[in-house]
Amino acid sequence: MIVINNSGLRRVLRITVPFVIIPLTVFLGTFIVPQKSYLFVSFAVTVMALILFISGFDRKKTGSRRLVISSVMTALCIIGRFIPVFKPITALTVITGIHIGGESGFLVGALAALISNFFSGQGPWTPFQMLAWGLIGLFAGLLSPFLKRSRWIIVAYGTVTGMIFSLIMDVWTVLWGGGFSAELYLAAVVAAIPHTVVYSLSNMIFLIILSKPFGEKLERIKLKYGV
Amino acid sequence: MRTFKDSNPIAVTLYFLFVTGITMFLFDPILNGISFLGALIFSLVCGDGRDNKKHLLCLVLFVATALINPLVSHNGVTVLFFINDNPITLESLLYGCSNAFMLVSVLYWFSCFSCLMDSDKLLYVFGSFSPKAALVFSMALRYIPLFGDRSKKIRATQKTMGLYKDGNILDMIRGRVREFSIMTTWALEKGIITADSMSARGYGQGRRTRFTNFRFYLCDVILLILSSVLAVFVIMSAVKHDFVFYPAIVAPKMSLISVIGYVSYGVLVLIPTINEWKEEIRWRYLRSKI
Amino acid sequence: MEILKVEDLRFAYPGEKTDTLDKISFSVDAGEFICLCGPTGCGKSTLLRLLKKELQPRGDIRGRILFNDKDISEDEYDTSSAIGFVMQSPDEQIVTDTVWHELAFGLENIGMKREKIALKIAEIASYFGISSWYDKKVSELSGGQKQILNLAAVMVMSPDVLILDEPTSQLDPIAASDFIATVKKLNREFSLTVIITEHRLEDVIPISDRVMVLKQGEILCFGDPDDVVSKIRETSDLISAMPSAVQLYHAVGGKGKCPLDVRDGRNFIEKNFLPSSVSLPTDKYIHADDVALEMNKVFFRYSKQMPDVLDLMSLKVYSGETYFILGSNGSGKTTALGIASGIYTPYSGKVKVFGKNVRDYKNNSLYKNCLAYLPQDVETVFLENTVGEELKDAMEEARELPFDVDRLLSKHPYDLSGGEKQLVALAKVLSQKPQILLLDEPTKGIDAASKRRLAEIIKALKNRGITVVAVTHDVDFAAMTADRCGMFFRGRIVSENTTREFFSDNDFYTTAVNRMTRDYYSMAVTVSDCAELCMKNIREEGTVK
The missing domain is CATH 1.20.58 (Methane Monooxygenase Hydroxylase; Chain G, domain 1)
Incomplete structure (x- = not known):
């Protein structure tokens, strides 16, 4: 290279x-x-x-098994759009971060954003999304001892970070729309409410449904193969 | 004989960064106009220009961005008319238009970019920063069609096991969750085989090298140098003068420097198009000889 | 020259008291082709993995493994490129998304320079004849092509020893023979040392230099193939995996040199038995009056732009019958089963189950007490974390099947062997209390003993009046099990007949026994048919008395 x-x-x-x-x-x-x-x-x-x-x-050296799990989770993020409109990227990123670690969480979030934009269109927003989703995964990894305590904490984390993600993306929208101003931002946030609601709701639902079984599956793999 | 399309992906990526960076960085309506025209022409040349939906979307976006500024911002001295006692000014309308040009041209450039870059090329650019991320990227791309295939199989099997009732949405969602769960177990359990296959072929033994099918040829270097020199010209000339919108529009005087700047940018945005045309002509010429 | 030497190797998995491998000592010369066989659970895979340092299972390893006179357990001894390893599943071994990247992957790992990688890939792609795939996505390849790619991706690292762990068990017979032929070519042309295990030994035993038989973690015998196969008489579990000629040799109590392939088998028969035109007495084919499954002039395609997968397909399976659809890979057999089970809907033609149109079975009534389907990939059936939960509503069915289900209850479904997995899935499917059972490629990935057991299960189901329709490319299994067979080609059934007639009429697409006895005996299809005929026609001067 x-x-x-x-x-x-x-x-x-x-x-x-x-x-x-x-x-x-x-x-x-x-x-x-x-x-x-x-x-x-x-x-x-x-x-x-x-x-x-x-x-x-x-x-950092990463073992092949951890790498495989990261790629599997990334691919599942893309394949997992089995319910129309709802995307599981945030939920799976959070789960990966918690169980496999912040690094994997970051990679899964960032790469899932990149690949999912292959289907929905790349744009100047791609790097922002990659960073935002990556950070959600990274922090999930860093906070994992706390998050692991209860499923509801995980759900709350996913929902809140998802909302913050939306609010930040609105800042970005406004920046591109002609300069930042409080009114414009408010307008953008209001305009994006349906989207934000659907998005938060989907994060919540996915985390409620998936956090426990996915946690079990990942823990089993970790135990069985010593990841 | 290499077209812009076949140039080294890193050179192509840097080219796109220069062009879109200048569009974003320097707020000059003339530059934005040039950028927009360049992007539009290239998008027609490189083949994704037939996508009418995209053009329509960009048009809607253009109008929306152009109109929202005068509605919100009431700076400027030339009042055109009032809406609800709020003045709509010419300056803020033009500001909005200029901004809309910027936005739409960046979108066009990006769509050209993703049209040119397939996953192999992206992998190559990506891999220069992080071989590990590039590997995960490549593996994930391998898994996506595999998992898609499997989820079809799982759906078929589960259907024959009586998973779905006719026309019940809740039942469908529950079924989908079940399918996803089966797929995850399958993927994770079988993934260990992939990991073994990686270790068996020496993954993690030492420092990895990276094999790619791309090289830097002379024309890539020329492309790189040409575009960076032009970009520097544009920036240097643009920093010298300011296009002021508020309170009244003050366009900078045309000077030799600013003309050089605009011409350089014009050449810069046309590089890919000219390149494609040149190859097209050369190929026709060659074919007439064959 | 000795390349690999194993000295008093013992191995136990963590937490297990008995050793999985016990007192294993042997050595392998450079350029040898070694076939390792033994029943499932004898420790074959464990032994192979122990030879490959990067894949050694966790557990208690004692004894020494020397590669080129050096202990492989030494930390700095890197054997990752010198010992190549190819596994079972074509899909999961592939790491990256494109063919070129897959070929480069191993070389990247060992830090080879770019220019050299380019050269190596060019060489290997040309040798394997896969240059035209270079830019392809791996998802576009067929199963056989994927496995060849896996082999090429290992060979590109120029290993001295190639270890293959059941490499063809997921492939169809044609692709499997191609694969084995490629391995043989590598062995002969580069004097590459090969150690291979297989479920189907038909193609492997004849080309092996030596055969090792493992039983319960110990070496039972290790030597020349014809010597070893004549010794394993008593262990019938192993016999059924052997080439048909070997099975015949044992069935007639042969003495002397054991035949390994069809040609030798024919010689063996001619030498020891007289020809005869009298065939075995066959039961007259009678069928029930009611039709269990009927497909009438069915057309189907997956999307408008694609060609027809089923093209004027017609089929009638009578109640209580066992019907096998045979044909090559990708001919649309599985799709035909998908249509019969209501997964897909044809765009023209009628599909009837017990006289009622499939479309008229509303709300899953087709899948209750009527029809069940066991897919090729039995993993698609499993939902739970343990076999116990999986079989909650199917314990009754599970207990009727010939296996010890209680031992498995606490295990994860994915931790079972191929044969066990299939039985658990079958029990689950049978709990739908079907009258028709559809099986898709039921012998894929299971060993000979499980295959034999499956044949018995199908017979038992038939006795209970259940109609069985299966698609397969395993001719031996069909010959053993079916009442009637149909040949599927280009979207329809081109010929059908009762099993024995079907295979005796075919010249190429038939069992090894039938090819061995062509124009010598009529209608000998299975080993037991042939043995019976042989025993009636013993030649006085032969060795068999």
């Missing part, structure tokens, strides 16, 4: 991107170029954060 096969270069990037390039982009975008640059800044920062997270995981 020509681009970043060099591990030294990789390391340099890993340090410069979060500490130099991202702040610089924000600074340049907000203070030097006068108009509209938050659009570009938000896009650039998202892409860089995404790259950073994903390549950060690459340092």
Whole structure:
């Protein structure tokens, strides 16, 4: 690979991107170029954060079994749209994060977003969705001891993060629609209410139905094959 | 003889980042207009231009974005008319239009991009950041048709075991959940075989290399250099002048620098189209000789 | 030269008191073709996996395994490319989504340089004749092609030893023979050492240099094929997996050199038995008056753009009959069964079950006390986490089947062997109390003993008056089980007859025994038919008395 096969270069990037390039982009975008640059800044920062997270995981060695489980869960996210309108991406990402770990959660969320957009259309929103879903999975992994206590905590986590996800995506919509303003944002949120409701509801339903059996299945696999 | 389509995917990706980045980064109606035209032409050339639904969607989006700004923002000095005592100004209408151009052209560029990039190419670009994520991506793509196939089999079997009643929606949903559950167990249990097959072929033994079918040829390097030089021209010239909408529209004076900027951007957005045309002509010429 | 040496190997799975493998010692020379056989549960797979360091099961391993005189358990000894391993299921072994990536995968893992990978892939793709697949998605390949790809993806790492764990058990006979032929070619042309286990030994035993028989974790015998197969007389579980010629040899109490393939088998018969034109007495074919399943001029296609899968298909199966539909892969047999069971609806033609149109069975009444369907992939039947929960409503049926179900109750359905899985699924399906049972490829992935058991179950079901319709490409199983057989080709049944007539009329699509006795005996289809005829025509100067 020509681009970043060099591990030294990789390391340099890993340090410069979060500490130099991202702040610089924000600074340049907000203070030097006068108009509209938050659009570009938000896009650039998202892409860089995404790259950073994903390549950060690459340092750790992951066993083949964990990798397979991640890919299985990613594929299930796409295949699992068995009930029209409802998508299980959030639910499965959360479940993966809790049982297999934050890293897998991030990968499943991010890749499921990417692949699902192959079917529903790629756009400038793809990186945002990837980052958002990835983070939902990552945090599910980090909070897993707490989340594992009860199914209802998991359901609450999935629903709340799903709502936050929607609200953030509305910010993004407004940014693209011609500059941020409180009225516009409110309008966007109101306009998106049906979508947000369906989305939260589907997260809730999927988590209620799936969290227990999927948890059992994943735990069995972990036990049987020592993942 | 390589068309833009066959160029190295990393060069193509960077090209798209330059073009859309400039459209997003520099808020200049003329640049947005150029970007839009370039995207539209290329989308017609590269084949996904026949998708009328897409054009319609973009049109609706364009009108909506163009109109929402003057309705919300009442800046500007040239009042056109009033709606509910709120002034609708020319400036904010034009601002909205410019913004709509930006949005729609980015959408067109993205649709061209996804039309050019298949999963192999995306894997190649992806893999440069993270071989691991790229592998999971490739494996997931392998699993999707496999699981799709299986879910058909499961549905068939469960149907003969009396899972579904005729025309009962709740029953259907319950059935689907059951199918999904069977599929998950199947996928996870059999997935271990995949994991074994990976280990058996040395996965996790040491540092992986990455094999790809793509190379950097001279023309890819030329594409890369050309597009970055043009992008730098555009940015340098655009930072020099500002297009001001509020309170009144002040278009920057045309200078040599700004003309260079616009021309450079025009060339930049037309690179893929020109490339396709060039190959088309060359091929025809060649064919007449054969 | 000795390439692999196993010294006093013992192995026990965690938490199990008895050793799965006990006192295993043997050595393999470079370039040998070794066939490993034994009944299910004898420890074949465990032994193979122990030889491959990356796949060693967890548990207590004692003894030494030397590869090129070096203990493979040493930490720094990397045998991942030197020992290749191909497993059963074609689908699950494939890791990535495209053929080229799959071929490159192993080489990427060992950190080979890009240019070299390109060369290696070019070589292997040309050798295996799969260059035209290079850009294909793996999901577009057939089962046999997938398994060849798996083999190629292992061979690209240029292993010295190739281990194959039942590689053809999921393939149809044609694809299976192709696969074995490829392995043989690799063995002969590169003096690649091969260690293989198989359910169907018909193709493997004749080309093996040595055969090892395992029984309950111990080596029963290890030596030349004709020597070994003549020794295993007493263990009948093993016999049924052997080539038909071997089975015949044992059935007639043969002495001396044991025939391994059809050609040898024919010689053996000619040498020891006289020809005869008198065939075995056959029962006259009689059938019940009522028709259990009828398909009348059925047409079907999956979508408008696709070609017809069923094309003027007609079929009549009488009540209480066992009917087998035979045909090659992808000819639409499974679809025909799908139509009969109401999964798909034909666009033209009538399907009747017990005289009533399938469409008129409302609200699942077709699947209650009427018709049941056992799919090819029995996993699609399972819903629960234990066999006990799975069989909650089917215990009665399960107890009637010839296996020890109680031992399995607490296990996960996926932890069972192929044969056990199938019986559990069958019990579950039988709890629908069907009058017609449809079976799709019932012998796929199960061993010879399970096959024999399945044949008996089908006979028992027939005695209870249940109609059985099965599709299969396993001619031996059909010959053993069916009342009538139909040949399925290009969307319809092209010929049908009672089993014995059906196979004696066919020249190519018939059992090995029938090919062995062609123009020598008439209508000998199964080993027992042939043995019976042989024993009536013993040649005085032969070795069999």
